[in-house]
Amino acid sequence: MITKFLATAAARLTRLFLRIMGRGATTLPGRVALKICPSIISRCAKGKKIITITGTNGKTTTSHMIASMLRALGYEVVNNVSGANLPTGIATTFLCEKPSRGADPNKTVYVLETDEAAFARIAKDLQPKVCLVTNLFRDQLDRYGELTHTRDLIAKGIFETSAKMVLNADDSLVASMGKKHEDRATYFGIDLQTMLDSNRLHPNKSILEASMDASFCPDCNERYEYSARSFGHLGDYRCPKCGFKTPAKRFELSFDASGNPSAEGFEFNMTDNDNSKSVTMNLKIAGSHNLYNTCAAVSAVTKFLELDGESGEEDIFERACGAQRSVEAAFGRMEKIAVGNKYICILLVKNPVGLDRSLSFVAQSDDADSLMLMLNSNFADGKDVSWIWDVDFESKADELPQNIYVSGQRYGDMMLRVAYSGRTVDGYGSLEYATTLLKGALADCPEGKCIYILPNYTAMLDLRGRLVKELKLKDFWKN
Amino acid sequence: MEKLVIGHFYPDLLNLYGDRGNVLALMRRAQLRGIEVEVKRISIGDELKSGDIDIGFIGGGQDSEQNIMADDMRIKKGPVIKQMIEDGVVFLTVCGGYQMLGQYYEEHDGKRIECLGAMPHYTKGEKERFINDTVYEIEIGGKKVTVAGFENHSGRTYLGEGEEPFMKVIKGHGNNGEDGLEGVRYKNTFGTYSHGSLLPKNPAITDMLLELALKRKYGADYELSELATETEDLARKQALDYINGNTNGITNDL
Numbered sequence: 001m002i003t004k005f006l007a008t009a010a011a012r013l014t015r016l017f018l019r020i021m022g023r024g025a026t027t028l029p030g031r032v033a034l035k036i037c038p039s040i041i042s043r044c045a046k047g048k049k050i051i052t053i054t055g056t057n058g059k060t061t062t063s064h065m066i067a068s069m070l071r072a073l074g075y076e077v078v079n080n081v082s083g084a085n086l087p088t089g090i091a092t093t094f095l096c097e098k099p100s101r102g103a104d105p106n107k108t109v110y111v112l113e114t115d116e117a118a119f120a121r122i123a124k125d126l127q128p129k130v131c132l133v134t135n136l137f138r139d140q141l142d143r144y145g146e147l148t149h150t151r152d153l154i155a156k157g158i159f160e161t162s163a164k165m166v167l168n169a170d171d172s173l174v175a176s177m178g179k180k181h182e183d184r185a186t187y188f189g190i191d192l193q194t195m196l197d198s199n200r201l202h203p204n205k206s207i208l209e210a211s212m213d214a215s216f217c218p219d220c221n222e223r224y225e226y227s228a229r230s231f232g233h234l235g236d237y238r239c240p241k242c243g244f245k246t247p248a249k250r251f252e253l254s255f256d257a258s259g260n261p262s263a264e265g266f267e268f269n270m271t272d273n274d275n276s277k278s279v280t281m282n283l284k285i286a287g288s289h290n291l292y293n294t295c296a297a298v299s300a301v302t303k304f305l306e307l308d309g310e311s312g313e314e315d316i317f318e319r320a321c322g323a324q325r326s327v328e329a330a331f332g333r334m335e336k337i338a339v340g341n342k343y344i345c346i347l348l349v350k351n352p353v354g355l356d357r358s359l360s361f362v363a364q365s366d367d368a369d370s371l372m373l374m375l376n377s378n379f380a381d382g383k384d385v386s387w388i389w390d391v392d393f394e395s396k397a398d399e400l401p402q403n404i405y406v407s408g409q410r411y412g413d414m415m416l417r418v419a420y421s422g423r424t425v426d427g428y429g430s431l432e433y434a435t436t437l438l439k440g441a442l443a444d445c446p447e448g449k450c451i452y453i454l455p456n457y458t459a460m461l462d463l464r465g466r467l468v469k470e471l472k473l474k475d476f477w478k479n
Numbered sequence: 480m481e482k483l484v485i486g487h488f489y490p491d492l493l494n495l496y497g498d499r500g501n502v503l504a505l506m507r508r509a510q511l512r513g514i515e516v517e518v519k520r521i522s523i524g525d526e527l528k529s530g531d532i533d534i535g536f537i538g539g540g541q542d543s544e545q546n547i548m549a550d551d552m553r554i555k556k557g558p559v560i561k562q563m564i565e566d567g568v569v570f571l572t573v574c575g576g577y578q579m580l581g582q583y584y585e586e587h588d589g590k591r592i593e594c595l596g597a598m599p600h601y602t603k604g605e606k607e608r609f610i611n612d613t614v615y616e617i618e619i620g621g622k623k624v625t626v627a628g629f630e631n632h633s634g635r636t637y638l639g640e641g642e643e644p645f646m647k648v649i650k651g652h653g654n655n656g657e658d659g660l661e662g663v664r665y666k667n668t669f670g671t672y673s674h675g676s677l678l679p680k681n682p683a684i685t686d687m688l689l690e691l692a693l694k695r696k697y698g699a700d701y702e703l704s705e706l707a708t709e710t711e712d713l714a715r716k717q718a719l720d721y722i723n724g725n726t727n728g729i730t731n732d733l
Contacts, residue, residue, distance in 0.1 A: 146541040208503055208518060211494035221547045223491070223523065377721075383610065384629045386674040389500025412717025416679055419710045420500075420507055 004044075007037035011095040026084035030091030041087060042125035044094035050110045050126050051304055052163075054119045054154055055134030055174065057354055058293045059085065061285065062134055063113040065297035069323035070111065073305070076103035079111040086118045090126075109304070116150050123157030129307050131158050132166040132300040134293070136173040137232060137353040138213050138390075147173060148218050164307065166300045168292070169249045170234040172224060173214050178247065187247045188299040190291070191254035191271070192236050195228035198257035210356065210392035217244060231289070231360075232353050250274050251299040253291055261288040262364040270298055272317040279321040284328065286365075287347075289357045298324060336450060337473065342442055343367070343450040348460050350381075352390040355454065359391070362452045363399035369445045370426075371401045373418070374408040374434065374455035374463065381456045385410050393421035401452070405441060407434040408459045431462050435470040482515040483692060486532030488556075488576070489522050489540070489548045496631065498538030498573060500676025504685045505534060512704050514693070523551045527559045533692045535560070535568060539575030552579065553595055561597045569692040570668040573677065577663065577670030578602045578634055598665050599639025608633045612722040613651030613673060615661050617684070624683045625649070627718040628673030636672075638663055645669050650722065667691050680718060682711040 011029035018025035033040045053063045060083070067077045080093040090112055099108045112126070116136075123131070133154060136147055155177045158165055168174045169187035178185030212232060216223050217239035229235035238245035255261055255268035264286040271278040283290060301320040336343045347362075349355040362368050377385050405427045406414040415428045427437045441451050455463055467473040487502050506516045521527055540548070552560070564570060564580070578584055581600040584592040594601075608631065615626040626646060635655035638644065644654070645662030653661035653672065662671035669688070671677060678685045690703040 146543055148541075148543050208499060208506065209490065209520075211499050212491060215491040216544070216547050218543065383612070384496060384631060384674060386497030386500065386629060386676050389497030389503065389676045389679070390494070394503075409721055410718065412714035412721075413680070415717075416710060416714035420503055420679060 003037040004040060007033035007040045008095050010036055011092065015092070015096050025092070025096070026081045027086065027088040027092055029096055030088040030093075033091050033095055034088060039125070040091050041094065041122055042127075044091070045110075045126045048105075048110050049108065049304075049308065050112060050128040051130045051132065051300060052112050052114045052119065052123070052126060052128045053132045053134065053300070054114045054116050055132075055168075056116065056137040056139050056150075056351065057357075058134040058289065058296070059113045061290065062132065062293045062296050062300075063111055065285075065293060065324070065327050066132075066300055067111045068327045069297060069301050069320060070109050070304075072323040072326035073301075073319060074107065076100060076108040077111055078108065080113055085113045085115045087122050090114065090118075090122065116154055120153035120157040123163075124160040127161050128163045130166055130300055130304050131161070131163045132296055133168060133174045133177065134296055135168050135171045135234065136213075137351060138387075139351045147213055151177065164303055166296070166303050167247075168234070168296065169247045170230055170236070170292075171214075172217070172233065172237050172244075172246075175247050176218070176244065179244070185247075186251070186299060186303055187249045188251035188295050189234075189246070189249045189253070190230050190295070191249075191252045192228060192246075194254045194257055195230050195236060198230075198261075199228050201257050205395045206392050207394050208392070211352070211390040217242060219244070230292075231357065234292075248273075251295060251302070253295040255291070260364055261291055262286060262361050266291075270295065270321055272302065275314070275317060277317050279318055281321055281324055284324065287357065287361045288364075289361075294324060294327075297327075339442060339471070339473065341447045342369075342445045343448075344438070344442075344453060345450050346453045346455065346460065346463070348457065349454045350457055352387050355388070355391045358452075358454050359393065359396050359400065362401065362454070363396045365450070365452070367448065367450045368401040368452055369449035370403040370405065370441045370451040372405040372407065372434075372438065372441065372451060372453045373414050374406070374431075374453065374459035375410040375414040376408045376431075376456055376459040376462070377410050378458040381458050385413050388414065388417045393417060397421040397423050403441060403444070405437045407431060407437055408455065431459070431466075434463055435466045438471070480513060480515050481693060481697060482517065483509050483534065483689070483696075484532045485516060485518045486521050486527075486535045487518055488535060488537040489552070490520050490538075491522050492544040492548045493538040493540040493576060495539050495541065495574070496629075496674040497676040498536070498674075501538075501571060501573065501678040502536050504676070504678035504682075505536070505689065508682060508685050508706060509689055512706055514689075521556075523548055527556045529559055529562050529566065529568075532563075533569065533696055534688060535563065535570040535572075537570065537572040537576030537579070539573055539577075545575050545579075549579070549592075553593070557595050557597070560595065564597050564666060564668045567667045567695055569688055569695070571678075571688060572668070572670045573674065574632055574672055577672065578636065580668070580670060581636070582639070584634065598642060598663065598668070598670075600636055600642055600663055600670070601639070602634040602636045604634050606633070609652040609656060609672075611651055612718075613653075613661075614649040614719065614722060615646035615651075615653075615673070616649055617646040619683050619687050622683075624681070625715075625719065626673070626677075626681045626684065627715050627722065628671075628675040628677055628681075630672045631674060632672050636663075636670075641665065645671055667695070675718075680711060680715040682706075682708045 011033035015025040015029040169189035220241040222241040224237040266283040644660035
């Protein structure tokens with residue numbers, strides 16, 4: 001008890017100190033606390049209602065959606081700041097982010113985005129009620145190792161808890177975690193007919209297929225047979241040898257495949273097959289990958305409400321869907337920033353599938369005037385920039401905006417990537433010139449149109465600083 | 480019109496670290512010269528006959544994925560690949576693909592994995608991985624060319640009799656961190672640890688491979704037509720500047 005007290009005090013002092021120094025304090029207080037009291041996370045988590053969100057892509061957005069929805073449903077929500085998803089960040093969240101005064105502990109939920117590798121280490125300490133796994137894609141392999149290894153780590157973490165799993169059925173790697181644990185697993189995904197329609201209406205135009213993960217069943221080494229695909233390795237798959245296939249989904253998202261599923265406000269249906277209920281909803285955050293994130297969030301929230309003693313109520317699913325209306329874009333993600341009467345929109349891209357989805361999104365946006373790609377290669381980004389070649393630029397090149405600019409530490413590599421897709425760049429330069437390029441792009445941008453910027457992690461951090469300092473934009477990103 | 484068939488081996492398994500970029504570079508620099516290009520995907524269960532392809536590309540994969548295809552490659556396709564290599568078919572192999580053409584891969588605990596045995600080199604696994612930017616030098620047509628890349632491997636490869644190094648290491652570790660050599664050349668087969676992807680930024684190598692393949696197909700007096708390399712050269716120069724720590728701001732608002 002005394003060590004917990006000391007650790008808490010030290011964490012808060014550290015945070016106070018960092019705040020006075022004008023620094024963000026999202027991980028250091030937790031680091032200090034973990035040094036003093038290594039069991040601080042399990043002590044803090046004890047008795048709390050926790051939802052964890054892990055997986056390669058969509059963690060931040062989905063966590064943000066879940067938090068907004070639970071707030072709209074009357075819960076007090078504590079969640080970690082974007083990116084602070086390692087044990088240090090989670091300890092910081094527990095020690096420094098308190099529920100508001102007078103909040104009912106029974107109505108307080110901790111919504112924690114958790115790094116895939118860290119999840120295995122702290123799941124036991126957290127003992128969450130619900131574990132949501134969004135997807136597994138290749139990320140920085142030098143940091144995370146093999147994908148099946150990442151899957152095994154997450155599964156190990158989950159099985160040290162009694163949590164219910166909410167799993168993406170369309171991702172064979174994620175879905176396989178529920179094998180032999182059907183009593184604990186709930187699956188979500190895109191409706192098969194929607195995928196089939198979409199594949200028929202939008203045939204793959206690739207001149208050279210993109211590199212794909214998880215083509216083979218890891219148990220039998222047989223190639224999966226796909227009847228339909230959504231993107232990457234997500235789709236309707238089946239192993240011809242062991243018969244493992246896309247599990248039956250309780251929560252299914254369907255839409256009219258002739259529409260633009262990337263557009264903000266796009267109409268779709270969410271169905272709860274257990275209760276034969278269907279609700280029409282609108283996409284709150286643009287980008288077709290956010291259909292998956294929305295589907296995941298509604299599934300996790302419904303599951304949580306059921307576990308939280310509301311299972312007698314029939315309208316839980318509908319209430320979860322209704323709460324989705326309150327969702328708005330998270331800071332720095334799909335958020336349009338007005339510069340006069342023109343816009344810039346920053347989409348963080350960290351890995352091949354993220355870049356692929358963002359390029360598709362920009363290609364489908366009707367307000368895109370320019371595209372700016374920014375590539376850094378610091379440790380946090382991955383030192384190797386080869387991954388940009390895994391992305392199928394070729395199939396989207398014709399639909400990308402008229403003007404393309406490249407910047408970042410490795411602008412040369414990105415310029416060549418664009419060139420080999422059959423397009424030429426309209427301007428390039430190192431980080432120091434990013435705002436110069438942007439100013440030029442803004443000057444040429446028609447009113448009401450948008451410049452989409454796709455930076456990787458440290459390029460985004462650098463750009464934010466420059467936007468504030470050099471373009472005199474308001475600091476949108478301070479919490 | 481000339482036609483070039485590129486065989487992409489196990490693209491659904493061996494596709495780490497931008498291997499796709501090498502195939503794309505070969506395609507693009509051939510197509511821009513008016514050469515028709517066909518890319519054949521050759522994976523598990525697909526038949527392979529000698530004469531099917533003009534250039535073969537074999538990349539690297541995650542361990543679990545290499546385990547899936549190892550038998551198919553060694554047993555089913557091995558004899559044909561060996562024959563192709565002896566016959567002078569052009570191959571570019573990267574990382575795992577390079578190792579697999581050799582004799583064996585010995586893990587650091589002593590466990591030995593038999594490889595194709597098409598060439599005499601062999602590889603020993605070590606715990607420490609070489610993960611860094613790389614600079615190499617190669618002589619092509621009597622001209623020294625600086626090459627930019629990236630390496631990420633725990634295997635140490637040692638060349639055998641009759642094998643030439645592909646390049647000389649200027650910065651980085653190369654085959655084994657000891658002898659200053661990078662990759663292998665045997666007849667028209669090349670092996671390398673360089674990602675990056677290797678070919679896009681280094682068009683001299685792309686063109687060398689294309690020319691070897693086309694000469695083999697259309698006769699020794701076939702000459703590859705001139706094609707600009709400005710964009711590639713600019714990208715390579717910028718990468719080399721970055722690798723060498725010369726990161727002064729450069730811009731060109733075209």
